[in-house]
Amino acid sequence: MASVLELSDVSYVRNGNRILDSISWTVDETDRWVILGSNGAGKSTILQLASASTHPSSGTVDVLGERVGRVDVFELRTRIGLAATGLARRVPPHERVGDVVLTAAYAVTGRWNERYDSLDLERAAEVMEAWDLTQLSTRSFGTLSDGERKRVQIARAVMTDPELMLLDEPAGSLDLGSRESLLESLEDYASSALAPAIVMVTHHVEEIPPGFTHVMLLAEGRIQAAGPVAEVLTDANLTSTFGVPLQVAQEDGRWRARAKRGTTAR
Numbered sequence: 001m002a003s004v005l006e007l008s009d010v011s012y013v014r015n016g017n018r019i020l021d022s023i024s025w026t027v028d029e030t031d032r033w034v035i036l037g038s039n040g041a042g043k044s045t046i047l048q049l050a051s052a053s054t055h056p057s058s059g060t061v062d063v064l065g066e067r068v069g070r071v072d073v074f075e076l077r078t079r080i081g082l083a084a085t086g087l088a089r090r091v092p093p094h095e096r097v098g099d100v101v102l103t104a105a106y107a108v109t110g111r112w113n114e115r116y117d118s119l120d121l122e123r124a125a126e127v128m129e130a131w132d133l134t135q136l137s138t139r140s141f142g143t144l145s146d147g148e149r150k151r152v153q154i155a156r157a158v159m160t161d162p163e164l165m166l167l168d169e170p171a172g173s174l175d176l177g178s179r180e181s182l183l184e185s186l187e188d189y190a191s192s193a194l195a196p197a198i199v200m201v202t203h204h205v206e207e208i209p210p211g212f213t214h215v216m217l218l219a220e221g222r223i224q225a226a227g228p229v230a231e232v233l234t235d236a237n238l239t240s241t242f243g244v245p246l247q248v249a250q251e252d253g254r255w256r257a258r259a260k261r262g263t264t265a266r
């Protein structure tokens with residue numbers, strides 16, 4: 001099995017702040033990973049490294065067989081699907097939804113003078129259909145609800161048929177109905193034999209779509225545990241990661257976690 005992402009002894013330091021510390025981690029092509037951890041743990045920074053948006057301070061990052069720092073990142077980025085709020089913020093608010101999806105073909109966030117062929121247009125239409133966006137295709141991105149924007153971001157990430165899909169809090173800020181519908185779509189997408197390796201960042205075990213295979217627990221820039229979901233999601237591991245006594249349960253492929261009663265009062 002080929003690895004699509006490999007971090008070897010990666011540390012990431014900014015302004016004297018050690019944001020990631022000695023991270024070694026491999027994602028194989030059939031893996032669907034979730035990265036869980038508290039605010040500021042370094043989750044989004046890992047996605048930035050994985051999307052070749054930044055370089056490690058030490059250690060090495062290999063994405064799709066290419067060493068970050070030695071490869072043309074613009075070419076590499078067209079092979080990676082990234083759905084993240086930071087990227088969504090760069091989309092001009094007046095940009096039409098159809099163009100937000102289509103411009104992924106050139107890894108740009110605003111339509112300008114690029115030339116798209118009929119295959120690009122067909123692919124964008126197909127992806128919007130699959131992610132229930134066809135009826136929104138002429139709406140401007142700035143007028144969408146949070147839930148609709150999340151779908152557009154994922155559709156944009158899917159557009160180029162990426163070999164690695166990176167999702168930063170795809171269900172964050174969604175209402176219950178929108179969250180459940182998005183998780184179902186992600187479950188369907190991830191279960192396809194043609195789906196790429198996926199890494200999804202979230203704060204909540206409730207947001208792990210069924211079928212995701214692995215979990216990394218991150219705290220203060222260090223891996224607390226990483227491996228197959230059922231082995232890693234234990235009371236002890238979640239408790240040490242979040243610093244609160246937690247208990248976790250699974251039902252029908254979905255996970256839930258809560259504090260042990262009477263243990264969080266300060």
Ligand SMILES: Nc1ncnc2c1ncn2[C@@H]1O[C@H](COP(=O)(O)OP(=O)(O)OP(=O)(O)O)[C@@H](O)[C@H]1O
Pocket residue numbers: 014015017019037038039040041042043044045046
């Ligand atoms: N340029 C920077 N200089 C100093 N510290 C930074 C810089 N960029 C990020 N950080 C810090 O690095 C830490 C990790 O940030 P990151 O966004 O990766 O965390 P996260 O786990 O995704 O957090 P959240 O769940 O809140 O989104 C945070 O404490 C953040 O303040």
